[in-house]
Amino acid sequence: MTQNVYKAHDHHVCIDSAVSRARALCEEQGARLTPVRQRVLELVWANHKPVGAYDLLPKLAEEGFNSAPPTVYRALDFLLDLGLVHRISSLNAFIGCTHPGEAHPSCFFVCRECGEAQELDAEQVNTIARQAEAMLGVKVEQQMTELMGLCPRCQASA
Amino acid sequence: MTQNVYKAHDHHVCIDSAVSRARALCEEQGARLTPVRQRVLELVWANHKPVGAYDLLPKLAEEGFNSAPPTVYRALDFLLDLGLVHRISSLNAFIGCTHPGEAHPSCFFVCRECGEAQELDAEQVNTIARQAEAMLGVKVEQQMTELMGLCPRCQASA
DNA sequence: GGAGATTAGGTTATAATGTTGCAATTCTAC
DNA sequence: GTAGAATTGCAACATTATAACCTAATCTCC
Ligand SMILES: [Zn+2]
Ligand SMILES: [Zn+2]
Ligand SMILES: [Zn+2]
Ligand SMILES: [Zn+2]
Numbered sequence: 001m002t003q004n005v006y007k008a009h010d011h012h013v014c015i016d017s018a019v020s021r022a023r024a025l026c027e028e029q030g031a032r033l034t035p036v037r038q039r040v041l042e043l044v045w046a047n048h049k050p051v052g053a054y055d056l057l058p059k060l061a062e063e064g065f066n067s068a069p070p071t072v073y074r075a076l077d078f079l080l081d082l083g084l085v086h087r088i089s090s091l092n093a094f095i096g097c098t099h100p101g102e103a104h105p106s107c108f109f110v111c112r113e114c115g116e117a118q119e120l121d122a123e124q125v126n127t128i129a130r131q132a133e134a135m136l137g138v139k140v141e142q143q144m145t146e147l148m149g150l151c152p153r154c155q156a157s158a
Numbered sequence: 159m160t161q162n163v164y165k166a167h168d169h170h171v172c173i174d175s176a177v178s179r180a181r182a183l184c185e186e187q188g189a190r191l192t193p194v195r196q197r198v199l200e201l202v203w204a205n206h207k208p209v210g211a212y213d214l215l216p217k218l219a220e221e222g223f224n225s226a227p228p229t230v231y232r233a234l235d236f237l238l239d240l241g242l243v244h245r246i247s248s249l250n251a252f253i254g255c256t257h258p259g260e261a262h263p264s265c266f267f268v269c270r271e272c273g274e275a276q277e278l279d280a281e282q283v284n285t286i287a288r289q290a291e292a293m294l295g296v297k298v299e300q301q302m303t304e305l306m307g308l309c310p311r312c313q314a315s316a
Numbered sequence: 317g318g319a320g321a322t323t324a325g326g327t328t329a330t331a332a333t334g335t336t337g338c339a340a341t342t343c344t345a346c
Numbered sequence: 347g348t349a350g351a352a353t354t355g356c357a358a359c360a361t362t363a364t365a366a367c368c369t370a371a372t373c374t375c376c
Contacts, residue, residue, distance in 0.1 A: 006294060032343085034353075054333070066355060073334065074354080089247035090302065092333060092362095109290050109298070120290055124282040128265070129305055132278055136164060137310035138267050144248065145303040147287055152295035190372085192324070212362070224326060231363065232325075250333095250362060 003098045005048045005118045006152050015045045018096050022084050025101055031082060036065050040075035041096070044085055049115040050093030088117065090146050095119075105129075105143040111151035113158075118151070161256045163206045163276045164310050173203045176254050180242050183259055189240060194223055198233035199254070202243055207273040208251030246275065248304050253277075263287075263301040271312035278305075 003014075022041055026033040033041075043056050053072050061067035076094055079085040085094050086106040095108070098119045107120040122145065129140040150158070161172075180199055184191040191199075201214050211230050219225035234252055237243040243252050244264040253266070256277045265278040280303065287298040308316070 004294065032353080036354080052333080068356065069334065070336090070356080071354075089304070107286070109294065109296050111296070112299070118290075118294060118296070120286065122286045122289070124286045124289070125303065128278065128280045128282045128303060131280070131282070132267050132276075132305060136162065136267065136276060137313075138269070138276070138305075139308045139313055140267070140305045141270070141307040143303070143305045145283065145286060145301070146247070147290060147296075147298045147301045149299040150297045155295075155297055190324080194325080210362080226327065227363070228327085228365090229325070236324095 003119070005116055011047070014048075014096075015042055018042075018045045018084075021100055022079075022082075025082055025084065029082065031078070036060070036071060037075045037078055039063065039065060040072060041079055041084060044076075044079070044094055045096040048095070048117060050088040050091050050095040050110065050117050052091075052093045086119070086144075088146060089144065090148070105145065107145040109147040109149070109151075111154055112148055113150055113154035116151055120145075120147075161277070163274055169205070172206075172254075173200055176200075176203045176242075179258055180237075180240075183240055183242065187240065189236070194218070194229060195233045195236055197221065197223060198230060199237055199242060202234075202237070202252055203254045206253070206275060208246040208249050208253040208268065208275050210249075210251045244277070244302075246304060247302065248306070263303065265303040267305040267307070267309075269309035269312055270306055271308055271316075274309055276309075278303075 019038060019042060022038070023033055025031075039060065040056060043059055044051055053069065053076060056072045057067045057069070060072065065071070076085065080087060080094075083097055083100045083103065085096050086108070087094055088108060088110065091110065095117050099121075105122075105125045107122045107125050108117045109120060110117045125143055125145050129143055132138055133140055177196060177200060180196070181191055183189075197218065198214060201217055202209055211227065211234060214230045215225045215227070218230065223229070234243065238245060238252075241258045241261065242255055244255055244266070245252055246266060246268065249268065253275050257279075263280075263283045265280045265283050266275045267278060268275045283301055283303050287301055290296055291298055
């Protein structure tokens with residue numbers, strides 16, 4: 001488990017390290033972390049809740065960025081391609097990756113009450129893929145797992 | 159593995175058994191498998207490819223059913239609630255469940271080339287959930303896994 | 317079998333999410 | 347500098363899903 005969202009932490013560190021890892025990764029890959037891309041990444045990391053593309057638009061607008069859907073979707077696609085964010089399909093939303101750089105399946109727990117998401121470092125997902133490949137002859141290229149339920153905090157307050 | 163989509167089979171059997179299991183399940187639960195609900199189930203089972211809600215509308219229209227979005231979404235919600243179909247979030251599409259009745263996570267392999275989907279019977283998904291519960295203190299209520307790649311047939315023809 | 321409750325369906329409009337196409341600009345490499 | 351590539355601006359559009367409100371069918375209980 002790379003991080004634990006449910007432990008108190010200085011969240012500025014999360015944001016700052018996300019940005020510096022992004023910068024390093026872009027350097028390494030010859031990609032450009034343009035202002036709008038960096039700002040989208042920061043906004044995605046504003047908290048640990050998956051954020052919708054359309055939620056980002058007004059925030060970008062406030063700051064003088066162009067804010068039409070293609071702008072934010074292009075930035076998100078760029079970040080997805082580099083593995084800097086994941087998409088939570090069941091929510092149509094995006095969240096920062098806690099360990100970009102290393103290729104890995106998207107695997108998250110999402111609290112249905114508070115909406116916070118915790119990335120999971122689940123080797124079992126790869127086991128599922130290998131098993132499907134062995135038993136069915138398929139070739140797995142991408143994988144995602146999404147768990148939904150109640151986080152510790154929301155269990156306590158219920 | 160409850161079924162193997164990649165093996166030749168008489169698909170009418172798939173459809174017929176899906177409908178009769180649905181009928182039994184509805185009986186058991188005191189739910190009503192109305193004409194539009196049954197027809198939506200049959201259409202979802204028309205093949206092994208996840209189908210979008212809006213793809214169903216014209217087909218229902220042809221057959222004289224009412225065909226406005228709420229009609230098909232209501233039918234799909236009903237079928238989802240009973241566990242007769244699953245939703246493939248990454249495709250915004252729906253597919254018949256191969257073993258309704260027993261509560262289980264949604265776990266599929268989907269071919270990016272032909273679009274066919276194979277439901278997987280993956281105990282490892284539950285392992286991920288239990289591990290998350292043990293390590294993070296979360297309570298998992300729902301889970302879904304989606305694998306994407308190439309099916310055996312599409313690998314062969316490439 | 318009829319009154320009242322419940323469930324299902326019809327209809328219209330609208331919200332939310334995501335894409336296409338093309339022109340203008342900026343960056344990179346030679 | 348200049349050609350080619352990548353990025354952005356912009357307008358329109360496509361797709362997916364839901365809200366709101368009402369009518370019709372079905373069930374329950376007497
Ligand atoms: Zn944080
Ligand atoms: Zn990640
Ligand atoms: Zn079949
Ligand atoms: Zn199933």
